[in-house]
Amino acid sequence: MNPTIIERKERWARKMAGREKPTARGHDRLPPGQHLAKGFPVLDLGVLPEIAPADWRLEIRGLVENPVTLSWDEFHALPQFEDTSDFHCVTTWSVYDLRWSGVSFFTLADLVRPKPEATHLFFRSADDYTTNVPLAAALDDDALIATRLNDGPIPREHGGPTRAIIPKLYAWKSAKWITGIEFLGSDRRGFWELRGYSKTADPWTEDRFG
Numbered sequence: 381m382n383p384t385i386i387e388r389k390e391r392w393a394r395k396m397a398g399r400e401k402p403t404a405r406g407h408d409r410l411p412p413g414q415h416l417a418k419g420f421p422v423l424d425l426g427v428l429p430e431i432a433p434a435d436w437r438l439e440i441r442g443l444v445e446n447p448v449t450l451s452w453d454e455f456h457a458l459p460q461f462e463d464t465s466d467f468h469c470v471t472t473w474s475v476y477d478l479r480w481s482g483v484s485f486f487t488l489a490d491l492v493r494p495k496p497e498a499t500h501l502f503f504r505s506a507d508d509y510t511t512n513v514p515l516a517a518a519l520d521d522d523a524l525i526a527t528r529l530n531d532g533p534i535p536r537e538h539g540g541p542t543r544a545i546i547p548k549l550y551a552w553k554s555a556k557w558i559t560g561i562e563f564l565g566s567d568r569r570g571f572w573e574l575r576g577y578s579k580t581a582d583p584w585t586e587d588r589f590g
């Protein structure tokens with residue numbers, strides 16, 4: 381693990397132990413070109429999958445030592461993690477202070493054990509949406525596979541029962557209704573990346589296209 385990821389994992393471990401102070405969010409909290417949205421807008425391809433817990437599966441495979449297909453109960457038996465973060469859509473709206481809970485990517489990585497050559501994650505969703513992220517972006521103290529938003533299950537239109545949350549990247553990287561995560565040894569463009577959006581998607585440098 382590189383030193384940055386070790387530092388983030390330490391911060392995450394302190395959050396898991398209830399010892400980390402909430403992330404300090406300063407006056408420069410809104411990335412350039414963004415405005416605060418009213419409420420929490422919904423943005424997707426217009427397909428609204430319905431997934432019953434009994435049918436729910438999360439398949440994690442690719443460049444890992446221990447590929448798994450988790451059931452709803454198995455997923456909930458993993459250590460649960462909660463964190464509050466901001467959400468930035470590339471179409472310029474942002475939402476502050478969404479409290480997500482679920483399973484951290486650090487926990488999932490400990491379970492599947494990525495091979496050293498794994499560099500990227502590729503997400504698949506029940507609406508046939510896909511997206512890719514650098515593995516290092518998911519291994520952060522605010523990134524998780526979430527099943528809860530604030531005090532309830534994630535509403536279906538926001539990706540419930542389960543979505544990825546990677547707050548430091550533009551929100552198209554946070555796949556709703558996820559069904560699979562593949563560990564890759566090189567980059568592969570997903571739905572929006574094939575249509576001109578950035579593979580890395582950093583809101584702070586307005587890394588929207590590429």
Ligand SMILES: Nc1nc2c(c(=O)[nH]1)N[C@H]1C(S)=C(S)[C@@H](COP(=O)(O)O)O[C@H]1N2
Pocket residue numbers: 420421422423424425426468469470505506507509537538539551552553554555556557
């Ligand atoms: N499965 C899936 N995930 C998706 C999308 C989608 O169309 N399908 N849209 C992305 C985009 S562009 C954004 S901005 C966010 C919006 O999440 P929200 O609808 O909860 O606000 O979801 C992302 N995740």
Ligand SMILES: [Mo]
Pocket residue numbers: 423469470471551552
């Ligand atoms: Mo978006």
